[in-house]
Amino acid sequence: MGYEFIEGNEAIARGAMRAGCDFFASYPITPASSILHYMNVLVPEAGGVVIQGEDEIASMGFCIGAAMAGRKVLTSTSGPGLSLYSENIGLAQMGETPLVIINIQRQGPATGSATKGAESDIQFTRWVTSGGLPVIALSPATVEEAYLLTYIAFNFAEKYRTPVFIMANKEIGVTKEAADLESIELPPLVERKKVPSGQKEYLPHLFEELDEVPAISDFGGDYIARYTTSTHDKTAYLVTKPDVIQEMIDHYFAKIENAIDDITLVKEDFQEGAETLVISYGIISRSAAVAISEARAKGIKISALVLQTIWPVPEKVIKAAMKGIRKIIVPEMNMGQYLIEIERLAATDVEVIGVNKMNTTLVSPQEIIEKGGLL
Amino acid sequence: MSDIKYKSYMTDKIGPLPFCPGCGHTTLINALDKALVELQPDPKDVVIVTDIGCIGLSDRYFTTNAFHGLHGRSITYACGLKLARPELTVITLMGDGAAGIGGTHFLNVARRNIGITLLIGNNFNYGMTGGQHSVTTPTGGITSTTPWGNPEGPMDLCGTAVAAGAAWVYRATTFDKDLPDVIKTAIEQPGFAFVDTWELCTAYYMPRNKLRKKELFGLLDSYGFSIGLQADSPRPEYSVKYMEAYEQGKSVIKKKPRIEAQHPNSVTRQTGIIIAGSAGQKIRSAATVLAEGSIFAGLNATQKDDYPITVQTGHSVAEIILSPDRIDYTGIENPDFFILVSEDGLKRTRPKIQSLPETCILYADETIELPETKAQVRRLPFRKLEKAVGKLSLSTAAVAAMLEDSGMFPIEAFGLAIKSFQSEKIAEINLKAVTAGAELTSKSSKIG
Numbered sequence: 001m002g003y004e005f006i007e008g009n010e011a012i013a014r015g016a017m018r019a020g021c022d023f024f025a026s027y028p029i030t031p032a033s034s035i036l037h038y039m040n041v042l043v044p045e046a047g048g049v050v051i052q053g054e055d056e057i058a059s060m061g062f063c064i065g066a067a068m069a070g071r072k073v074l075t076s077t078s079g080p081g082l083s084l085y086s087e088n089i090g091l092a093q094m095g096e097t098p099l100v101i102i103n104i105q106r107q108g109p110a111t112g113s114a115t116k117g118a119e120s121d122i123q124f125t126r127w128v129t130s131g132g133l134p135v136i137a138l139s140p141a142t143v144e145e146a147y148l149l150t151y152i153a154f155n156f157a158e159k160y161r162t163p164v165f166i167m168a169n170k171e172i173g174v175t176k177e178a179a180d181l182e183s184i185e186l187p188p189l190v191e192r193k194k195v196p197s198g199q200k201e202y203l204p205h206l207f208e209e210l211d212e213v214p215a216i217s218d219f220g221g222d223y224i225a226r227y228t229t230s231t232h233d234k235t236a237y238l239v240t241k242p243d244v245i246q247e248m249i250d251h252y253f254a255k256i257e258n259a260i261d262d263i264t265l266v267k268e269d270f271q272e273g274a275e276t277l278v279i280s281y282g283i284i285s286r287s288a289a290v291a292i293s294e295a296r297a298k299g300i301k302i303s304a305l306v307l308q309t310i311w312p313v314p315e316k317v318i319k320a321a322m323k324g325i326r327k328i329i330v331p332e333m334n335m336g337q338y339l340i341e342i343e344r345l346a347a348t349d350v351e352v353i354g355v356n357k358m359n360t361t362l363v364s365p366q367e368i369i370e371k372g373g374l375l
Numbered sequence: 376m377s378d379i380k381y382k383s384y385m386t387d388k389i390g391p392l393p394f395c396p397g398c399g400h401t402t403l404i405n406a407l408d409k410a411l412v413e414l415q416p417d418p419k420d421v422v423i424v425t426d427i428g429c430i431g432l433s434d435r436y437f438t439t440n441a442f443h444g445l446h447g448r449s450i451t452y453a454c455g456l457k458l459a460r461p462e463l464t465v466i467t468l469m470g471d472g473a474a475g476i477g478g479t480h481f482l483n484v485a486r487r488n489i490g491i492t493l494l495i496g497n498n499f500n501y502g503m504t505g506g507q508h509s510v511t512t513p514t515g516g517i518t519s520t521t522p523w524g525n526p527e528g529p530m531d532l533c534g535t536a537v538a539a540g541a542a543w544v545y546r547a548t549t550f551d552k553d554l555p556d557v558i559k560t561a562i563e564q565p566g567f568a569f570v571d572t573w574e575l576c577t578a579y580y581m582p583r584n585k586l587r588k589k590e591l592f593g594l595l596d597s598y599g600f601s602i603g604l605q606a607d608s609p610r611p612e613y614s615v616k617y618m619e620a621y622e623q624g625k626s627v628i629k630k631k632p633r634i635e636a637q638h639p640n641s642v643t644r645q646t647g648i649i650i651a652g653s654a655g656q657k658i659r660s661a662a663t664v665l666a667e668g669s670i671f672a673g674l675n676a677t678q679k680d681d682y683p684i685t686v687q688t689g690h691s692v693a694e695i696i697l698s699p700d701r702i703d704y705t706g707i708e709n710p711d712f713f714i715l716v717s718e719d720g721l722k723r724t725r726p727k728i729q730s731l732p733e734t735c736i737l738y739a740d741e742t743i744e745l746p747e748t749k750a751q752v753r754r755l756p757f758r759k760l761e762k763a764v765g766k767l768s769l770s771t772a773a774v775a776a777m778l779e780d781s782g783m784f785p786i787e788a789f790g791l792a793i794k795s796f797q798s799e800k801i802a803e804i805n806l807k808a809v810t811a812g813a814e815l816t817s818k819s820s821k822i823g
Contacts, residue, residue, distance in 0.1 A: 002633025005667045005676060023459060044621045045628055049458050054483040058451045061444070065455020068442070069463070091445050175705060176663065176678040178634070178670050219422055219440050220460040228443040237435055286703040362706045
């Protein structure tokens with residue numbers, strides 16, 4: 001009990017450890033590097049393995065190998081590192097590999113402003129690799145949420161056998177806040193579904209229903225295991241038959257899209273009779289909270305929806321929040337990457353206003369008030 | 376050999392190996408099978424790791440575990456598997472193409488000595504994509520992408536591995552009768568072992584360059600290369616070294632005390648404080664204990680820092696927000712307090728100082744030449760104080776001066792944070808600095 005004054009990156013590391021992370025491979029990059037520093041102490045002390053790769057490609061390769069050998073795996077990076085992860089993220093999707101990827105976003109593109117925050121990678125994460133498969137991405141708004149959502153990311157990764165992203169921001173990763181991590185209520189820990197013993201053989205991608213997540217047998221476990229980067233059937237052997245390939249692709253989509261209610265995490269602050277709605281995520285949801293309370297103080301009725309899950313888009317919840325709404329304000333620390341998702345969901349007669357800025361500084365409450373017409 | 380458990384590690388269910396007639400890969404894969412039969416591991420304890428290229432077609436023919444990954448990255452998956460389960464026998468099969476695209480992994484696995492076995496089927500070109508040149512194509516070699524002869528020089532894979540510190544390196548050809556024994560010995564190495572096997576690509580490189588067995592050996596001779604062991608310098612495998620280092624090191628996790636509110640405060644709204652000075656003046660540490668002290672006084676706090684990537688040079692600026700309520704917006708548009716202890720700090724924050732509101736109190740060292748500002752300026756002898764409290768405690772003293780003057784929360788809470796979170800030695804010095812700093816602005820000294 002009691003508070004600590006810690007940065008988001010420490011909370012992320014401790015959230016991972018609380019989820020049982022026992023393998024961490026990463027490559028230093030500002031502003032994510034301190035996650036390496038915490039994990040390089042925490043993981044070995046818990047009996048796990050940590051290694052700093054020669055680059056992000058190697059780090060992600062280590063993670064995939066270790067995850068398939070039964071480890072609970074974390075890696076961390078920022079925009080330029082995510083670019084290098086891209087190819088192997090596709091492999092992790094193909095092989096249905098559980099792992100958690102932390103992205104402490106910074107101002108991009110390229111090297112950008114290495115020490116400054118932004119939400120550069122929102123759409124990049126959605127379409128992070130070839131193939132366009134759905135991804136799970138969570139966005140924390142506070143140090144405490146960074147801890148909670150990292151823990152939950154492990155649950156999602158294990159449950160759905162897929163890479164899960166934490167889309168934080170320099171403004172959370174290296175900002176210190178008073179946090180009481182031990183008092184945070186956590187959902188039960190989820191472990192990957194294992195193939196029961198006594199089976200004739202292990203089929204790495206076995207499912208009855210398309211959305212069923214296949215049980216896993218680790219490399220070095222009770223069964224001969226296979227893993228492949230190529231289009232494959234349930235045995236993980238390469239196939240070229242279009243109907244088999246399509247079935248596997250449908251499976252990848254279904255296992256995440258049909259689980260959207262389970263994956264959806266939002267915070268709602270609705271006001272009766274409000275015709276204005278602010279939809280936000282991450283650090284900027286906090287600027288939005290200030291703008292909203294100032295607007296309400298002036299008598300403006302206004303509702304707020306904060307998305308902790310940003311991918312897959314929590315469409316059902318967003319559409320429900322849009323009922324009776326005439327104006328939607330979407331503030332972001334980028335040039336409108338999530339705005340396009342809200343625009344496609346909003347009715348044509350609803351005004352959708354993006355409050356966008358990508359100059360390394362936070363979108364302020366005042367900017368939301370002014371550009372959102374809340375004066 | 377008649378009563379051995381595993382007569383082969385190859386499946387007979389999907390027909391013969393798929394390679395072109397005469398391809399060296401068939402010889403190499405069969406030699407690996409023979410080596411495994413000699414060693415008799417449980418197939419469940421063996422992982423064949425491959426990637427893209429003709430040789431990557433082979434993993435499905437093994438009855439062991441198999442991992443087929445992206446081009447040139449098989450070493451990384453193999454290392455991940457080995458690090459996660461050091462008891463596994465992990466064998467990576469790559470072509471010379473993968474050695475190029477994954478060159479850094481090749482260098483680094485050798486350097487780290489992670490205990491995988493790497494077998495490269497080196498046939499001087501990319502077979503799978505139509506015979507393009509690779510990193511081992513001889514100078515002058517004709518390939519689809521070097522129709523007038525390769526202008527590049529070839530990479531000596533063995534020499535490279537040796538230079539990178541590989542523990543065990545062997546150069547072989549598919550014409551060597553003892554290839555299965557060589558591979559067996561490689562697998563038996565506890566650390567990283569690499570066999571560079573020169574072979575013929577009968578589809579592309581061989582016909583285009585008239586490279587047959589005789590010319591292959593001629594090529595080796597022309598480079599002055601020998602068949603055989605190139606390095607045999609065993610040293611502890613990575614996982615062994617890792618555990619040794621961990622066990623010899625001491626635990627560095629210290630349980631930090633938790634902060635419970637135990638002092639009063641007089642802060643009624645979100646309050647922004649900026650401390651600007653030089654790197655090396657412990658600006659960030661002073662800011663952190665200020666924030667921690669405020670939490671001891673029942674407040675919420677945030678801290679953001681701005682400093683260059685270098686240390687001990689340039690500016691260091693910390694932004695602290697204190698509030699009786701939850702802190703949502705962590706930007707400081709209009710600071711309430713500004714502490715300026717050096718010219719480096721001024722250089723970084725000049726526009727901010729120029730636009731400070733009149734509600735802001737600026738505590739500035741008396742010798743700093745200030746730009747025009749609306750802020751209420753309090754000139755204090757920080758530099759003089761530095762002589763008494765030391766460079767590393769100056770910013771703590773300056774924070775104490777601000778805290779005493781503002782009365783936001785008791786100076787005791789600040790002291791408690793210092794005692795709770797700083798080492799005994801540093802805390803002792805800093806507590807003296809707190810007293811000295813507070814004296815600069817205390818009511819009694821002002822009256823005096």
